[in-house]
Amino acid sequence: MIWLLSGALFWAAAFAVNVAVARSRHSARRWARVFVPALFGITILVVWECLVRGLGISPVLLPAPSAIAARFASSGEILWQDFVQTAVKGALSGYVIGCAAAFLTAILVDRRDFLRRGLLPVGNFVAALPIVGIAPILVKWYGFGWESKAAVVVVMVFFPMLINTVSGLGETSAMQRDLMRTYAAGYWTTLLKLRLPAAMPFVFNGLKISTTLALIGAIVAEYFGSPIYGMGFRIQSEAGRLSMDMVWAEIAVAALAGSVFYGAVALMERIVTFWHPSQRSQR
Amino acid sequence: MRSVLPVLAVIAAIIALWYAGALALNAKWAREQAARSGTELSLTALVVETMNQERALLPAPHQVLAELWDSTVNKRVTSKRSLVFHGWITLQATLWGFALGVVVGVGLAIAIVYSKVMDMSVMPWAIISQTIPIVAIAPMIIVVMSLIGIEERLVPKAVISAYLCFFPILVGMVKGLRAPESAQLDLMRTYNASALQSFFKLRLPASLPYLFASAKVGIAAALVGTIVGELPTGALRGLGARILVGDQFGPPIRIWSALLAASILAAALVATVGLIQRITLKRMGMAQ
Amino acid sequence: MKKLLMSAAAALGLAGAGAQAGEDLTLQLKWVTQAQFAGYYVALEKGFYEEEGLDVTIKPGGPDIAPTQVLAGGGADVVIDWMPSALAAREKGLPLVNIAQPFKRSGMMLTCRADTGIKSPADFPGKTLGVWFFGNEYPFLSWMSQLGIPTDGSEGGVTVLKQGFNVDPLLQGQADCISTMTYNEYWQVIDAGIAPEDLVTFKYEDQGVATLEDGLYVLEDRLSDPAFEDQLVRFVRASMKGWKWAEENPDEAAMIVLEYDETGAQTEKHQKRMMGEIAKLTAGSDGTLDPADYQRTVDILLAGGSDPVITKEPEGAWTHAITDKALK
Numbered sequence: 027m028i029w030l031l032s033g034a035l036f037w038a039a040a041f042a043v044n045v046a047v048a049r050s051r052h053s054a055r056r057w058a059r060v061f062v063p064a065l066f067g068i069t070i071l072v073v074w075e076c077l078v079r080g081l082g083i084s085p086v087l088l089p090a091p092s093a094i095a096a097r098f099a100s101s102g103e104i105l106w107q108d109f110v111q112t113a114v115k116g117a118l119s120g121y122v123i124g125c126a127a128a129f130l131t132a133i134l135v136d137r138r139d140f141l142r143r144g145l146l147p148v149g150n151f152v153a154a155l156p157i158v159g160i161a162p163i164l165v166k167w168y169g170f171g172w173e174s175k176a177a178v179v180v181v182m183v184f185f186p187m188l189i190n191t192v193s194g195l196g197e198t199s200a201m202q203r204d205l206m207r208t209y210a211a212g213y214w215t216t217l218l219k220l221r222l223p224a225a226m227p228f229v230f231n232g233l234k235i236s237t238t239l240a241l242i243g244a245i246v247a248e249y250f251g252s253p254i255y256g257m258g259f260r261i262q263s264e265a266g267r268l269s270m271d272m273v274w275a276e277i278a279v280a281a282l283a284g285s286v287f288y289g290a291v292a293l294m295e296r297i298v299t300f301w302h303p304s305q306r307s308q309r
Numbered sequence: 310m311r312s313v314l315p316v317l318a319v320i321a322a323i324i325a326l327w328y329a330g331a332l333a334l335n336a337k338w339a340r341e342q343a344a345r346s347g348t349e350l351s352l353t354a355l356v357v358e359t360m361n362q363e364r365a366l367l368p369a370p371h372q373v374l375a376e377l378w379d380s381t382v383n384k385r386v387t388s389k390r391s392l393v394f395h396g397w398i399t400l401q402a403t404l405w406g407f408a409l410g411v412v413v414g415v416g417l418a419i420a421i422v423y424s425k426v427m428d429m430s431v432m433p434w435a436i437i438s439q440t441i442p443i444v445a446i447a448p449m450i451i452v453v454m455s456l457i458g459i460e461e462r463l464v465p466k467a468v469i470s471a472y473l474c475f476f477p478i479l480v481g482m483v484k485g486l487r488a489p490e491s492a493q494l495d496l497m498r499t500y501n502a503s504a505l506q507s508f509f510k511l512r513l514p515a516s517l518p519y520l521f522a523s524a525k526v527g528i529a530a531a532l533v534g535t536i537v538g539e540l541p542t543g544a545l546r547g548l549g550a551r552i553l554v555g556d557q558f559g560p561p562i563r564i565w566s567a568l569l570a571a572s573i574l575a576a577a578l579v580a581t582v583g584l585i586q587r588i589t590l591k592r593m594g595m596a597q
Numbered sequence: 598m599k600k601l602l603m604s605a606a607a608a609l610g611l612a613g614a615g616a617q618a619g620e621d622l623t624l625q626l627k628w629v630t631q632a633q634f635a636g637y638y639v640a641l642e643k644g645f646y647e648e649e650g651l652d653v654t655i656k657p658g659g660p661d662i663a664p665t666q667v668l669a670g671g672g673a674d675v676v677i678d679w680m681p682s683a684l685a686a687r688e689k690g691l692p693l694v695n696i697a698q699p700f701k702r703s704g705m706m707l708t709c710r711a712d713t714g715i716k717s718p719a720d721f722p723g724k725t726l727g728v729w730f731f732g733n734e735y736p737f738l739s740w741m742s743q744l745g746i747p748t749d750g751s752e753g754g755v756t757v758l759k760q761g762f763n764v765d766p767l768l769q770g771q772a773d774c775i776s777t778m779t780y781n782e783y784w785q786v787i788d789a790g791i792a793p794e795d796l797v798t799f800k801y802e803d804q805g806v807a808t809l810e811d812g813l814y815v816l817e818d819r820l821s822d823p824a825f826e827d828q829l830v831r832f833v834r835a836s837m838k839g840w841k842w843a844e845e846n847p848d849e850a851a852m853i854v855l856e857y858d859e860t861g862a863q864t865e866k867h868q869k870r871m872m873g874e875i876a877k878l879t880a881g882s883d884g885t886l887d888p889a890d891y892q893r894t895v896d897i898l899l900a901g902g903s904d905p906v907i908t909k910e911p912e913g914a915w916t917h918a919i920t921d922k923a924l925k
């Protein structure tokens with residue numbers, strides 16, 4: 027009972043603090059923008075802990091955050107090995123190959139209007155497919171190692187990236203393209219100096235979407251066959267052994283890795299597309 | 310004609326590549342089997358053999374279409390062996406998940422636009438939520454559901470589906486609700502409009518194009534979510550279950566026909582949303 | 598208004614009395630509906646449960662469904678599980694108790710391609726072996742530990758793959774050996790076109806590392822409830838009746854199982870063959886757990902060397918209380 031009460035109290039107090047910060051004159055400052063969501067996250071963890079202890083939930087069903095943290099600390103090596111296998115070898119390599127391939131295909135397709143009109147509808151169709159269903163087939167083709175996971179990621183990120191890049195390449199106005207012609211700029215100069223920079227906001231949109239797809243794709247692909255390490259494997263086999271704290275530790279690693287990845291791409295976006303209206307502060 | 314011809318050309322090229330791939334990938338097994346029975350394979354015999362394998366690495370297009378035909382037209386719609394039956398199960402969960410995702414996404418979006426504290430605290434976590442591998446949580450959701458007495462497998466599937474689709478809808482709605490220019494918002498103030506009136510007469514209509522755009526992404530994500538929800542939960546019905554079963558026990562060609570059925574379903578759903586978008590926006594005078 | 602309420606209450610009362618005809622009991626299977634669980638489906642179809650006054654719901658399992666977790670979450674009253682997984686769960690804090698053991702023998706084996714040159718377990722080092730996980734890896738890990746072959750990728754060890762539940766890794770050459778059950782995957786390999794002469798098999802029974810497989814488990818604290826205990830007694834009695842009927846009528850049992858298959862994926866040929874093989878595993882058991890078999894399983898699990906499945910001798914992990922009353 028005490029646990030439940032203190033959990034409720036903490037939540038109320040944290041909410042009050044957050045409301046105060048949000049309404050104050052500091053709300054636009056960087057420290058406030060980090061503090062408020064951080065406190066929100068901490069509140070969720072505290073309430074979770076209080077609920078598990080207060081309601082006496084079995085650790086086999088839902089472990090408390092303190093147990094997960096303990097497991098996280100003690101299993102560092104296993105978590106790191108899994109992370110390298112899935113996130114670095116599987117997701118990252120697939121991401122790089124997939125995005126590069128999509129980017130190059132978009133540029134190739136850009137030259138021939140015929141190809142673009144044919145490829146884009148097909149691309150839209152394929153992008154809507156449940157690509158995860160392809161995972162068992164790719165495991166059969168590429169084996170159990172990280173190659174098949176990278177292959178799944180390539181297929182998953184290729185089409186959203188392709189669609190975004192092609193849309194971006196069409197972003198320039200007729201006036202801007204005419205201006206380049208008056209400068210006697212050829213196709214490649216126009217591409218490099220006008221159309222590609224103009225396409226960058228869309229390209230980065232595609233890159234950001236692809237970061238989440240990449241990690242999820244690599245983890246799901248492991249469900250269909252993997253060596254005995256890797257995040258998807260660990261989640262599945264530890265769930266079978268009822269070690270739910272390990273499962274949640276892996277989930278925490280996945281969330282952390284995904285967020286860092288997304289944040290890195292967003293940072294690069296800030297640097298490259300500093301001129302775009304979306305980079306100004308929110309209304 | 311102008312846009313149909315290129316699409317047909319691309320599809321024809323894909324099918325040609327597919328047949329070539331089938332020949333290349335299935336050849337190894339065909340040769341091994343021939344060696345086992347001590348026979349030699351001529352080129353024509355090899356081609357024929359690779360196009361008709363039962364456990365082909367890459368089934369030829371005609372094999373997949375034949376299996377698709379067999380599982381849909383040749384079976385009673387209510388039979389457990391019918392793809393239509395399984396497709397309906399998946400569709401139900403997808404629609405419920407989509408509805409839930411729209412409610413949550415739109416609700417959160419309104420909260421985020423109107424409340425500073427929600428904007429600052431929830432938005433970053435919504436982004437982080439998409440990095441959590443939902444497949445890992447799926448079995449737990451099922452256990453929690455049966456704890457609180459819900460035995461229907463539809464509910465956890467819909468929850469996972471909603472989890473994957475609420476985010477695009479949330480992002481789209483936030484963008485859409487913030488789309489009206491300052492001049493238009495000021496105009497509403499000069500009319501002495503209350504917050505509620507301003508919402509229903511300005512913000513909401515302005516957000517509809519964005520809502521439909523993200524709804525298209527959202528419904529595809531909802532379908533993926535349902536299928537992903539069926540995979541780790543050992544589901545018995547639905548297209549994801551068919552993919553799982555095809556991988557584990559049945560002939561592998563079932564994976565392909567289930568995937569094709571899923572793609573057709575995805576395309577149909579996105580097209581339906583597109584149709585609703587066209588009709589609604591036209592009637593509102595916002596045709597794009 | 599009063600009259601309406603009174604008659605409604607009376608109607609509900611009558612309905613309630615009628616519905617008490619069968620007491621509800623939920624059984625969670627270890628895997629999907631197949632002849633491996635024929636005894637229970639036969640008991641359901643032939644009305645053995647109904648005769649005992651039970652209304653049994655059979656929940657099929659599948660990949661990623663841990664019967665122990667379902668039991669912990671209250672999704673089932675009785676589960677089918679293999680003993681190593683149940684003992685490991687018990688050590689983790691989930692108090693499972695074995696109440697019956699219909700399967701006397703183990704059906705697990707390692708199937709290798711003859712062209713890999715493997716002739717005996719001594720040839721394993723350096724090869725790639727496929728193993729299921731999710732509770733099925735314990736017998737394999739114990740065996741490798743006893744042979745002194747490391748599985749973590751170090752020198753002189755084997756490379757372990759987490760195989761799915763199909764036999765493609767063997768067919769496509771991605772693994773030199775895969776784990777198979779005598780009643781299921783082995784026949785999938787044969788069906789795919791590989792002749793028995795091209796395969797080398799190692800049965801866990803022959804290697805002396807067999808552990809007990811399908812058994813019935815419940816949570817310990819529920820056994821102290823006499824009403825529940827009575828339900829279990831009737832359940833075990835009807836289930837064993839179902840098993841013995843299935844052993845004597847394998848083909849009909851296979852057809853009954855097919856009736857209940859929700860996925861529509863099982864075939865008659867496969868199920869009839871499976872039932873024939875399962876009958877070999879259940880023969881010789883009337884449902885009572887043989888303490889000698891139990892001890893053998895525990896010893897194998899404890900001898901796991903550096904990574905034992907269980908670290909100490911389990912206590913109170915099984916009971917004869919139910920089978921004594923059910924089978925006397």
